[in-house]
Amino acid sequence: MVVMFQLFKRDVMRCLNVDERFVKESDHADLACTIAFKIAKEEGKNPIDVANELVERLEPMGYVGKIEVVNGYINFFASEEFLEDTINTIIDTDENYGYLGLRGEVLIEHTSANPDGPLHVGHMRNAIIGDTLARIFRKAGFNVKTHYYVNDMGRQIAIAVLGYRMFGLDESKKPDHAVVEAYVRANEEIERNEELEREVEKLMIEYENFKDEVVRDFRFVVEKALEGIRRTLEELNVRHDEYVWESEFLRNGYVERVLKMLEERGLIKKERAWFIEMDEKPVVLRRENGTTLYVTRDLAYHLWKNENFERFVNVLGSDHKLYGRQLSKILEMLNLKTPEIVFFEFVSLPEGSMSTRRGKFVSADELIERVYEEAKKIVEGREMENKEEIAKAVAIGAIRFDFVKVAPEKPMVFDWTKALDFERQTASYIQYAHARCCSILRKAVKMGMPDLDFKPELCTKVERDLVMHLSKFPYTIERVVKDLKPNYMAEYLLNLANRFNEFYREHRVLDESGEIRMHRLAIVDAVRIVLRNGLELLGIEALEKM
RNA sequence: GGGCCCGUGGCUCAGCAUGGAUAGAGCGACGGCCUUCUAAGCCGUAGGUCGCGGGUUCAAAUCCCGCCGGGUCCGCCA
Numbered sequence: 001m002v003v004m005f006q007l008f009k010r011d012v013m014r015c016l017n018v019d020e021r022f023v024k025e026s027d028h029a030d031l032a033c034t035i036a037f038k039i040a041k042e043e044g045k046n047p048i049d050v051a052n053e054l055v056e057r058l059e060p061m062g063y064v065g066k067i068e069v070v071n072g073y074i075n076f077f078a079s080e081e082f083l084e085d086t087i088n089t090i091i092d093t094d095e096n097y098g099y100l101g102l103r104g105e106v107l108i109e110h111t112s113a114n115p116d117g118p119l120h121v122g123h124m125r126n127a128i129i130g131d132t133l134a135r136i137f138r139k140a141g142f143n144v145k146t147h148y149y150v151n152d153m154g155r156q157i158a159i160a161v162l163g164y165r166m167f168g169l170d171e172s173k174k175p176d177h178a179v180v181e182a183y184v185r186a187n188e189e190i191e192r193n194e195e196l197e198r199e200v201e202k203l204m205i206e207y208e209n210f211k212d213e214v215v216r217d218f219r220f221v222v223e224k225a226l227e228g229i230r231r232t233l234e235e236l237n238v239r240h241d242e243y244v245w246e247s248e249f250l251r252n253g254y255v256e257r258v259l260k261m262l263e264e265r266g267l268i269k270k271e272r273a274w275f276i277e278m279d280e281k282p283v284v285l286r287r288e289n290g291t292t293l294y295v296t297r298d299l300a301y302h303l304w305k306n307e308n309f310e311r312f313v314n315v316l317g318s319d320h321k322l323y324g325r326q327l328s329k330i331l332e333m334l335n336l337k338t339p340e341i342v343f344f345e346f347v348s349l350p351e352g353s354m355s356t357r358r359g360k361f362v363s364a365d366e367l368i369e370r371v372y373e374e375a376k377k378i379v380e381g382r383e384m385e386n387k388e389e390i391a392k393a394v395a396i397g398a399i400r401f402d403f404v405k406v407a408p409e410k411p412m413v414f415d416w417t418k419a420l421d422f423e424r425q426t427a428s429y430i431q432y433a434h435a436r437c438c439s440i441l442r443k444a445v446k447m448g449m450p451d452l453d454f455k456p457e458l459c460t461k462v463e464r465d466l467v468m469h470l471s472k473f474p475y476t477i478e479r480v481v482k483d484l485k486p487n488y489m490a491e492y493l494l495n496l497a498n499r500f501n502e503f504y505r506e507h508r509v510l511d512e513s514g515e516i517r518m519h520r521l522a523i524v525d526a527v528r529i530v531l532r533n534g535l536e537l538l539g540i541e542a543l544e545k546m
Numbered sequence: 547g548g549g550c551c552c553g554u555g556g557c558u559c560a561g562c563a564u565g566g567a568u569a570g571a572g573c574g575a576c577g578g579c580c581u582u583c584u585a586a587g588c589c590g591u592a593g594g595u596c597g598c599g600g601g602u603u604c605a606a607a608u609c610c611c612g613c614c615g616g617g618u619c620c621g622c623c624a
Contacts, residue, residue, distance in 0.1 A: 021564050034566060041604065071567060114624070154624045246624095273622050280549075280620070287622045294624045321550055322619055345551065346617070353617090378586075394586080406559065409551060411617060418558070418573085422586075426572065432586050440583050483563070491560060494571075501587065510583045524583095546586070 003100060003478070004086045004471035011062030012076045016054065029068075029075030030468055036072045047072030078468065080456035086471040087454040090526040098477050098533050102141040107305055108134045109339075110315035111233070111240070112149040115225035116160045117180025119232050120354055120361035121414050122317065122347040128403040128539070129344055130315040131238040132486040135537045137313075140481050145309075148240040149301065152222045152247050154294065156357070158203040161214075162186045162196065164221050174365065176228025179221060184359045201289075208250065208291045232364045236396060237539040246297040254300035255292055259285065261303075261334050276330060283326050295323070299330060306336045313484065318343040318409070342484045344408035350415060362414060371395040374420045384545060393541035394428050400539050401427035405490035426494055430535060431543050433497035437528035438544040440509050444521055447510070452522035455515055462506055463523060466499045473530050477537075486538075493534045500527050 009031060012023055018035045026032035036051035043050070051069040060067065065079030090097045110130020113123040130146070137144045151157065160179055163186030169178040190196045206214040226243060233239070249255050262268050262285070267276050274286035285296045305312045316324060321343055328338035346353065354361040375391040375398070384390065402419070405426065406412055422428065444450040459467065476492040479485070509520040532542040 024564070024566085026567080028567065032567085037566070037604075047604085073567065151624060156624070275622085284622050289622080291622090293622070298624095317618095318551065319618055320624095323624090325550095343551085348617080382586090410559080411552060413558090415558090421573075428586050429572090432584075436584060436587085438584095443583060479563090485563095487560085491571095494560090498571080504583080505588055508583070546584080 003474040004082070004089060005468075005475040006478070008063040008078050008082055008471070011064050015058055015061045015064055016074070026073075026075070028070065028073070030078045031076045033074040033076065034072075036069075036074060040072070078471075080459075082471070083456040083459060083464065083467045084454055086467055087522055087526050090470060090529050091452060091522065094529055095533060097529060098139050098474050098537075100140040100474055100478060100481075102481070104142050104310045105308070106137055106142045106144045107147060107309040107312040108137065108144060108315070109147045109149055109312065110134075111229075111238070112147075112151070113229065114151050114154055114156055114356070115176075115179070115222045115229065116154075116156045116183045117225065117356050118174070118176040119229055119364040120356065121364060121367060122354055122361075124236070124364045124367070124399070125344055125347050125403050125412070126315050126317065127233060127236060127238045128400050129342060129408055129486055131236075131539055132400075132404050132489070132537065133313065133315070133342070133480070133484065135539060136477055136480045136486065136489065139533075139537055140477050142311075145241045146239070148243045150222065150226065150243050150245045151294070152218060152245050153204070153207065153250075153297065155200065155204065156183065157218065157222060158200045158207070159183055159186045159190070160225070161203055161217050161221050162200055163189075164217065169221075169224060174228045174231070175224040176226075176232070177363070177365075179225040179228070180356065180359070182221075184357070187357055205289060205291055207247070210251075232368070235368050236364070236400065237541075244301070246294075246301065249297050249300035249304065250292065254304055255296055258300045258303045258334075259296070262330070265333065267330075267333055278326055278329065280322060280326070283330065295327065298327060302327070302331055302339065303334075303336065305339070306331075312337075312339045313342065314339045315342045315344065318345050340484065342408055345411040347412045347414050350413060362416075367399065367419060368395065370416075370420060371399055374422060378422055390543060390546050393543055394431065394546065397427035397431055397535075397538075397540035398422070401430075401490060404486050404538055405494075407485060407487045427538075427540055428546075430493050430497040430531065431540065431546060433500045434528060434531040434535065434542045435544060435546045436504060437500070437524050437531065440524050441521070441528065442544075443510055450521050451518050452525055453515065453518040454522035454526075455519045458516060458519045460507070462499075462503050463520075466503050466523065466527065469496055469499055470526055470530050473534065489534060489537055493531065493538070496527070496531060496534070500531075503527075 009023060012031050013020060016033055016035065018033060022033050022035040023031055024034065036047045036054060040047035040050045048069065048071065051072050051074050055067055055069055055074060058067065063079050063082035064076055066077040068075045108130055111123060111127040113119055134144050134146045160183040163182030166189065167182050167185055169182055203214060207218050268274050268285065269277060272288040273284050275282045275284045283295055284293055286292055324341045331338045348354065349362065372391060372395040375395040379387045379391045476488055480488050507520060509517065509524060512520060535542040
């Protein structure tokens with residue numbers, strides 16, 4: 001477990017004896033300390049004098065190298081030893097660089113789109129955030145399981161089943177698209193004929209009572225939808241360890257258990273329906289007709305999570321915020337752990353919000369297909385092998401990066417012209433930097449097995465900055481895990497690719513000889529490793545040639 | 547009506563955690579760079595009242611209050 005940048009930061013804090021609040025990243029130094037401003041204020045002195053005084057009686061220790069005072073800031077630069085240890089650690093630990101040694105059982109539940117049709121671009125945002133978090137948590141050391149929670153008991157599933165019974169499924173279509181067709185048609189029928197409402201309600205009651213042929217039809221329709229959804233997710237390099245059906249919690253007794261727990265604490269009010277009084281609005285747990293609600297099953301699911309995991313993370317659309325708060329509040333009433341929830345804002349279309357019910361959405365399949373076609377056009381004009389695979393990797397990378405780079409709480413507007421514009425794709429920029437590293441190393445090997453030998457005293461300013469940035473990779477993972485913001489990693493990699501290109505422009509590698517050559521090859525190899533590890537965390541293939 | 551989120555160059559976004567030294571990218575625009583390790587790249591130029599107003603502070607894009615604009619939630623739906 002090596003966390004280079006944090007070690008340096010810790011040394012800075014120790015040698016000044018200040019806490020983390022006063023030590024910050026800065027453009028002017030590797031780390032800058034602002035404590036002098038605070039002391040100056042308290043003691044009515046000049047910050048510059050205070051800073052100078054502090055520095056005078058300061059013993060550099062560990063990885064702390066040069067220290068200078070500028071305008072009251074105390075600027076710290078890492079030592080040559082730090083740079084050397086960073087590069088050597090990266091090369092030695094290789095694919096494990098980024099591992100933080102954190103421990104614990106973590107469940108990440110994400111995507112969980114209703115199985116009434118294909119994934120649309122909003123669900124993609126959920127899947128990509130969730131999958132990226134899962135990858136980063138694993139890298140940090142956690143034992144991670146991912147769940148797709150299947151809402152097989154919802155009203156819309158009953159409608160889809162009704163559609164299936166009335167019209168069947170179009171076998172020529174991808175199964176999730178066939179399901180949504182039946183679902184949309186059934187909705188249209190219901191609008192025309194109110195009688196069908198009762199049909200839907202009946203289906204729901206019968207399913208909840210496990211009536212055989214109803215269960216069979218629900219299972220059939222849900223499996224069909226999931227089959228299609230799973231295929232789409234596979235294209236995106238998103239994999240769930242398990243698909244958990246909510247009806248399962250009715251069968252296995254957890255629903256009953258959680259209701260009993262609530263009852264014993266006197267929390268449930270029973271009138272015609274059963275409900276819990278809450279500040280914002282009451283939560284109904286059992287309908288007048290005796291059936292349970294989504295929240296009831298979800299409470300049971302979270303009771304189960306409590307028994308099996310130390311931490312659980314849910315990725316949910318921000319329209320579920322009130323729901324999430326209430327769920328957590330009820331769990332707290334039972335002295336149970338609450339989920340950590342990542343809320344993401346909506347992906348809307350230029351013409352407005354999406355709706356599965358009205359069949360108004362951009363499906364993930366369509367987006368993938370069209371971006372892929374666009375990537376193929378670009379690859380066509382180039383001399384290379386495996387054009388199809390490269391186009392695929394570039395297309396999926398472009399899509400994943402586009403979604404993950406935006407902070408979850410920012411609303412997104414999905415725009416076809418932008419999605420298909422490869423000039424603005426930033427994933428391929430990172431993939432390209434990685435391919436460049438590989439190319440240099442490949443050639444070096446061809447010229448005779450090279451020795452890699454980093455010498456900090458040979459570092460130029462550009463090289464030094466690049467190495468410092470490499471040291472922050474584990475630190476970035478730590479921040480993602482702490483804040484649940486996978487966009488930090490996207491930002492980090494973009495920045496790294498940028499710095500590498502600067503290095504590439506200003507320095508030759510293979511044309512050099514002797515220790516400079518070995519020194520630069522070590523840097524290139526270290527950059528290659530971090531780019532590759534980072535792309536892996538984003539679920540983007542690190543191409544060696546493109 | 548109340549709650550929550552967002553508002554940063556023409557466009558898409560980063561930065562807000564922990565206030566700090568010239569607010570960063572990409573696209574678009576304009577000009578340049580392939581006889582040198584991959585031009586999916588690089589360099590340069592133009593372009594910003596960080597939604598508005600107030601407050602706290604030596605210091606505010608960042609913290610607090612109010613307002614405006616957009617989104618979303620407020621079901622015996624999921």
